[in-house]
Every structure is written in structure tokens, then in C-alpha cells.
Amino acid sequence: MTAERLSLAELPRLRREGRVRLPPYDPAELAVGIVHLGVGGFHRAHQALYTEDAVRAGDDPRWGICGVTQRSAGVVRLLRPQDGLYTVLDRGPGHLSARVAGPLREIVHAGDEPDLVRGRIASPAVSIVTLTVTEKGHRRAGDGGLDLADPVVLADLAGGPAVSAVGRLARGLQERMRRGGAPITVMSCDNLVAGGAVLRRLVLDFCAALPAAEGGPLAGWIEDAVRFPSSVVDRIVPAATDADRRDAAGLLGVRDEGAVAAEPYRQWVIQDDFAAARPRWELAGAVLTSDVAPYEAVKLRLLNASHSLLAYLGALAGYDTIAEAVGDPGLAAAARRLMEEDAGPTLTVPPGVDLAGYRQAVLERFANPALPDRTVRVAMDGSQKLPLRLLGTARDRLAAGATPEWAALGVAAWMVYVARGRDARGRPLPLDDPLADRLRAAASGVTTPRTLVERLTAIEPIFGRDLPETDSFTTAVTTHVTHLLHTP
Numbered sequence: 197m198t199a200e201r202l203s204l205a206e207l208p209r210l211r212r213e214g215r216v217r218l219p220p221y222d223p224a225e226l227a228v229g230i231v232h233l234g235v236g237g238f239h240r241a242h243q244a245l246y247t248e249d250a251v252r253a254g255d256d257p258r259w260g261i262c263g264v265t266q267r268s269a270g271v272v273r274l275l276r277p278q279d280g281l282y283t284v285l286d287r288g289p290g291h292l293s294a295r296v297a298g299p300l301r302e303i304v305h306a307g308d309e310p311d312l313v314r315g316r317i318a319s320p321a322v323s324i325v326t327l328t329v330t331e332k333g334h335r336r337a338g339d340g341g342l343d344l345a346d347p348v349v350l351a352d353l354a355g356g357p358a359v360s361a362v363g364r365l366a367r368g369l370q371e372r373m374r375r376g377g378a379p380i381t382v383m384s385c386d387n388l389v390a391g392g393a394v395l396r397r398l399v400l401d402f403c404a405a406l407p408a409a410e411g412g413p414l415a416g417w418i419e420d421a422v423r424f425p426s427s428v429v430d431r432i433v434p435a436a437t438d439a440d441r442r443d444a445a446g447l448l449g450v451r452d453e454g455a456v457a458a459e460p461y462r463q464w465v466i467q468d469d470f471a472a473a474r475p476r477w478e479l480a481g482a483v484l485t486s487d488v489a490p491y492e493a494v495k496l497r498l499l500n501a502s503h504s505l506l507a508y509l510g511a512l513a514g515y516d517t518i519a520e521a522v523g524d525p526g527l528a529a530a531a532r533r534l535m536e537e538d539a540g541p542t543l544t545v546p547p548g549v550d551l552a553g554y555r556q557a558v559l560e561r562f563a564n565p566a567l568p569d570r571t572v573r574v575a576m577d578g579s580q581k582l583p584l585r586l587l588g589t590a591r592d593r594l595a596a597g598a599t600p601e602w603a604a605l606g607v608a609a610w611m612v613y614v615a616r617g618r619d620a621r622g623r624p625l626p627l628d629d630p631l632a633d634r635l636r637a638a639a640s641g642v643t644t645p646r647t648l649v650e651r652l653t654a655i656e657p658i659f660g661r662d663l664p665e666t667d668s669f670t671t672a673v674t675t676h677v678t679h680l681l682h683t684p
């Protein structure tokens with residue numbers, strides 16, 4: 197493999213060769229106008245590209261991004277030597293194309309450079325903070341507010357460099373208030389229900405837990421000057437692989453350690469509620485709307501719910517990828533029926549969306565043979581995902597007097613995944629979940645399906661108080677668990 201790395205210095209050569217799409221401007225001339233917390237593969241293949249496209253279409257160089265990595269410094273090592281440049285490979289059935297993207301103007305590991313992160317959020321040139329910090333990264337308690345029993349949150353409240361996403365955000369906003377308090381927008385880009393309202397509540401909970409003389413003025417300023425729109429993001433972006441880096445190097449003629457592959461499809465629906473300037477993302481195909489809730493429910497309850505169902509059933513059956521899982525007619529039928537029979541009746545159809553077409557497209561996207569997305573990736577963090585993806589649907593159907601059979605199957609598959617920890621071929625299945633210890637303890641020594649369902653549904657942060665008491669739900673889950681446990 198070639199020793200040279202992708203960098204700004206390579207752009208003139210790449211432009212002359214004309215083999216891949218390149219940033220349609222000189223990246224070095226972009227100012228930093230956005231801070232993004234959670235600069236993983238998803239951000240690089242989704243929001244960063246929309247932003248780059250909006251910069252080009254609107255001829256507006258204000259919107260370079262300062263990408264902040266929250267946990268590991270790995271992304272800094274990948275992207276800093278490349279001046280923030282990286283390749284996104286579009287992998288569709290029988291189709292491969294590549295573009296080099298340049299909107300990431302700074303890459304910062306928050307743990308190493310906390311002052312830089314705070315200073316950027318406070319900078320008057322920055323008018324937007326976006327976040328993809330995962331469901332668990334929000335550190336919510338069972339009631340949806342900030343988990344004030346979490347030692348990381350407590351340490352952040354006590355002062356010193358913040359470690360949690362909400363702590364970093366709140367400290368950055370505090371610094372901004374001190375430096376004049378220019379209005380700013382904080383936009384949630386995680387797979388949450390009402391992510392903007394969730395984030396706002398968490399930040400205000402953080403303020404309320406600070407000493408009153410400190411937290412009171414901050415909360416007051418946030419109420420006045422900060423907006424928290426929700427947004428719905430969609431693009432399947434598996435973890436980058438050696439094959440991605442190899443293909444990128446083949447196309448570029450230099451190494452790209454930051455290459456990431458994604459499906460061709462992308463969608464972004466944004467609540468149009470900004471405190472100050474923003475890129476004209478609509479020029480890049482984003483939908484700006486006053487109400488994202490119907491889009492959010494469609495995405496979580498159709499795409500993400502059937503993704504999780506296929507991940508647990510598929511992993512148990514020994515399928516490594518989502519494409520293999522959806523290639524199994526029984527599993528594909530379960531995913532289809534979850535979308536049609538359980539989720540469908542709970543949805544309000546958003547303007548311009550055809551639900552039958554959406555469902556069909558979801559199954560086709562999952563079947564994409566060119567993009568190996570691992571079942572265990574999607575199976576991760578089930579305790580955080582199930583309530584948003586399956587249990588809302590279950591509750592709505594139960595309230596309508598129906599039994600949500602397919603949502604119950606998804607829950608049962610997760611339970612068997614947790615309890616058995618092995619696939620049909622005897623290979624271990626990782627339990628990667630912030631509640632892993634609690635889940636393992638609940639499932640250990642259990643001898644009957646009924647007890648397994650009782651023990652796991654008793655975990656209140658996941659199932660609340662209502663679902664363990666709802667017989668038609670627990671009976672449906674138990675029937676599926678029984679069946680799955682008897683399937684080798």
C-alpha cells in the first residue's frame with residue numbers, strides 16, 4: 197500500500213486526474229461555523245456531506261465543521277494528518293463511487309483539548325452545535341431527565357473538564373454566555389424521540405443541579421438565546437473496514453485512514469427552529485419543517501425497529517450481516533409484518549411520504565449486498581434502543597386493543613440474544629450494552645421462558661411499570677421466547 201496520505205497537498209493532483217469527486221471549494225478557506233460532538237463514521241457520511249453540499253450550492257464558506265470526538269482519540273489520528281479530508285464510498289448493488297469531503301476543518305479529542313472545545317462553542321463565528329452521541333451518550337435516568345446518579349455527570353457538575361456530552365455542551369454554553377451570549381442552535385441528530393426537547397431538558401437539568409448562583413443565570417440565558425431543534429437522520433453507515441480503506445486507496449492513489457462506506461440513500465429532516473444563521477441545508481436535499489415528529493416515528497418504528505428485529509433474529513440464526521438476515525424469507529416476512537401490522541397503524545403519514553414505498557425501500561436497503569452491515573453492530577445497546585423502536589409501537593397497539601405480535605417477537609429475540617449469548621452455530625454473541633451487567637444478572641440461572649420474561653421486563657428503565665403488568669404483551673413475548681429457545 198502506498199505510504200502517502202490523503203491531504204490538502206494532494207488535492208491539485210486529484211483534481212488533475214479527475215477520478216473522484218472532490219470538495220467543490222478550497223477547504224482551507226472554510227471558516228468554522230459548526231461544532232459537532234461525536235465525529236464518527238455516521239457524521240462523516242451524513243451531516244458533513246449535506247453541509248458540504250449546502251456550502252457549494254449556497255456559495256457560503258461560513259460552514260466548516262469542528263468535529264469533536266468524545267471518547268477515543270482514534271479519529272484525531274485518522275483525520276488530522278489528512279487535514280480533515282476523507283473519502284466516502286457510496287456502495288450500492290453493482291455500484292461504487294467515491295467522493296473526498298473537506299468540511300471537517302478541525303478534529304479535536306475533547307479529553308485532550310477541553311478548552312478548545314469550550315472555546316469553539318463560545319465562539320461568535322459558531323452558531324450551531326450538532327450532536328450524534330448515541331442513545332446511551334445522553335446519560336438519561338429512567339424518567340428521561342439527566343441521570344444525577346451517574347458518576348460522570350456528578351464529576352462534570354463538580355467542575356473540572358467536562359466528560360459527558362451534556363456536561364461539555366453546558367460548559368461551552370456557559371462560556372458563550374460569559375463572552376457576550378450570542379444566540380446559538382443546538383441540534384440533536386441521534387435516533388431519539390423528540391431529540392431536541394430531550395437535549396434541552398438534559399441541559400436545563402444540568403443547570404438546575406449546579407449551585408443556584410451559577411445554574412440560575414445560565415438556565416435563564418439558555419431559555420432566551422438557545423434553540424434545540426430535533427432532526428431525523430437516515431443513512432446506513434457500517435463501521436469502516438480494511439476493504440473500505442483499500443478501495444479508497446485504489447481510487448485515490450494515496451492512503452486514506454478516514455475512509456468510510458455508506459449506502460447511496462440519505463435523508464435528513466430538520467425542525468426549522470434556529471436561533472441564528474444556518475447553512476441552507478435544503479439546497480442539499482434536506483427537508484426543513486415545523487414538525488419532525490411524524491418523520492421521526494416513521495423512521496424509528498419502521499426502519500430502526502425492523503433493523504433491530506433482523507439484528508437479533510439474524511444474529512441468533514448465525515447470520516453475520518443484515519443483508520444475509522433479510523435474505524432469509526422467514527425473517528424478511530417478520531420484518532415486513534412488524535412494519536405493516538404493528539407499526540403502520542400507529543403512524544401519522546408525513547407529507548410526501550408513501551408508507552408502502554418506504555417499507556419496501558427499507559427492505560431493499562437492508563438487502564444491499566455491497567454494504568456488509570453486521571448484525572452485532574445493530575444489536576448493540578438494545579436496552580437503549582428497544583423502548584424507542586419497539587415498545588412505543590407495542591404500547592400504542594395495546595391501547596388500541598390489539599396484540600403487537602411482531603414487536604413482541606423483536607423483544608423476545610432480544611431476550612434470547614441476552615440469555616443465550618450464542619448463535620445457532622455456537623459462536624458467542626457480544627452483549628455490548630450499558631446495562632449489560634444488569635441484563636446478565638437478570639437472565640442468569642433462569643430455567644423457564646416465563647421467568648426470563650418476568651426478570652427482564654422487570655427492568656424498569658427499559659419496560660416501565662406498565663408493560664410487565666400487561667398480560668397480553670408478556671404472554672405474546674413468552675410464546676415467542678419459548679419458540680426461539682427451542683430453535684437450535
Ligand code: CS2
Pocket residue numbers: 387429430431432433499500503504573574575581
Ligand atoms: C441502526 C442505525 O445502529 C442501529 O441500531 O439501526 O444505526 C441505522 O443504521 C441508522 O439509523 C440508519 O439511518
